Amino acid sequence: MSAPDKPKATAPSSRLLYLGVGAAATLVIFGACAFYFATLRVHRDTSDVVAVSVTSKACEPNAMSVLAGDRTFEITNKSDRPVEWEIVDGVMVVAERENIAPAIKETLKVRLAPGTYEVTCGLLSNPRGILVVAPSREADAQPARATTRSFLGPLSEYKFYLDRQSGSALRAAQDLAAAIKAGDLDKSRALYRDGRVSYDRIEPILYRFSDLQNKIDPAPSYFEKGQDDPAFVGYGRIARGLFERRSLEGLSPIADGLVDDLTALNTRLKAMKMTSDVLADSAARFSSLLSRDGLPEENADDHERRLAELDANLDGLGKLVVLLDPVLNTVNQELARKVDVALSDVRAxxxxxxxxxxxxxxxxxxxxxxxxxxxxxxxxxxxxxAVPSAIGIDANGT
Known part of the structure; x- marks a missing residue:
């Protein structure tokens, strides 16, 4: 009996072969496209962070353009001294990062409306940069900020508080200038303390007027020669003469300049439009600033005086908390309690x-x-x- 024939292998049809090759090619193309679009996505996400360097002379780049909406800036200090970086709309500071140490990067998140802004770049003598913000669908789709209806009472009271404290600071500065001209050191020192306390109570709001703030109470580190820089004026220069050198020499023109700058500040505060973000945004910003940079140095010669000034700062911050409390309690009682407890702890x-x-x-x-x-x-x-978002307000740059 003969063995049965083995079945012959059947060659795959050419049609199936073509289909297989086509499918493989499709997968390769699809994979390449997916990789390409993934690459684009990564690029788009990272491009949302705008990198800025602050050198000893200017910002790099010194002209920028972004779309309106929520934006993040990464600021690198490439100078040899602490710097601040601000986005400024006219005389109003929109957002800022202060005291960025050399070689350090800081991020700043801010919601920007369309328009053209200026940017401060380190030393006050450096040229300002330009930031152009173009309209965008993202900005148009963002929810409206809280209305001022529930803030009418608190804002009215805060307006009165600002007017009273700034007026007191101005009158004390006028008397201080007269006492310096009269050569009365002891009276000048007392008047300085009185006026400085009133000024410190309204300091939480003064980041909005950085041009005046940098004349009235400038930080020495923002000047090329520090306290010896001719542009270093205001309370700082006067305090150095009154308390460190115990001398009135050269202080008369500085005191006159302080009077002029406080007069300008009074005018701006009276004309300032009070909106719902003034209370929450100012409290959040200033508390963060004090926690980082506002504490007196250990065993400094002026430690006692600086503690008194810090206490006045806390009075001003406490005023904002008191005015915010009724609004915050209606939306988040637990957060309102946390704020009250934290403020009480600091006071104690x-x-x-x-x-x-x-x-x-x-x-x-x-x-x-x-x-x-x-x-x-x-x-x-x-x-x-946490307060601004809790009550429906976007706090820029905190």
């Missing part, structure tokens, strides 16, 4: 340090006190930074 710690000011303290004890106060301010800042 600061009161204790003021009471012990002037008494002998070890360097370790002074450092611990400053650390404790810094932590308390950080907790307060964290709570206040």
């Amino acid at each position: 710690i600061l009161a204790k340090q003021k009471a012990s000011a002037g008494q002998p303290t070890s360097s370790g004890g002074a450092s611990a006190d400053r650390t404790q106060l810094a932590r308390a301010f950080a907790v307060l800042a964290e709570s206040l930074n």
Whole structure:
């Protein structure tokens, strides 16, 4: 019996072969397209962060263009001193990052409306940059900011508070200028303290007028020669003469300039449009600033005076919290409670340090006190930074 024939292998049809090759090619093309679009997506996401460098002379780039809406800027300090970077609309600061240390990067998130803005670039003597913000669908689709209806009472009261405190600061500055001209050092020192307290109480709002703030109470680090720079004027230059050098020499023109700048500040505050973000945004910004940079140095010669000024700052911040409290309680009672507790903690710690000011303290004890106060301010800042979104307000740059 013969063995059965083995079945012959059937060659695949040419049609199936073509289909297989076509499918493989399609997968390759699809994969390439997916990779391409993924690459585009990554590029688009990273392009949402606008990189800016601040050198000793200017910003790089010094002219920028972005779309309106929520934007993030990454600011790198390429100079050899701490710098600030601000977006300015006329005389109003829209958003800012202060005291960026050399070689450090800071991010700033801000909601921008269409328009043309200026940008400050490190030293006050440096040329300003330009930021052009174009209209966008994103900005058009964003929800409207909270109306001022529920803030009418608080805003009216804060307007009165600003007018009273700024007026007091101006009158004290006028009397200070007269006392300096009369050669009365003791009276000048007392008038300085009185006027400075009134000014410090309205400082939470003054970031909106940075051009005047940088004349009235400038930071020495923002000037090429620090405290010895001719452009370093205002309270800082006067305090150096009155308390460090115990001399009135050269202070008369500085005091006259302070009067002029406080007069201009009074005029602007009276004309300032009070909107719902003034209270929440100012409280959030200023609490963050104090937690980072606003504490007196340990064992400094003017430590007691600086604690008094910080206490006045806290009075101004407390005024904002009191005015915000009724609005916040209607939407988030737990957050309102956290803010109140945090503010009370800061007040208690600061009161204790003021009471012990002037008494002998070890360097370790002074450092611990400053650390404790810094932590308390950080907790307060964290709570206040949550307030704008809780009540439906976008707080730019916090």
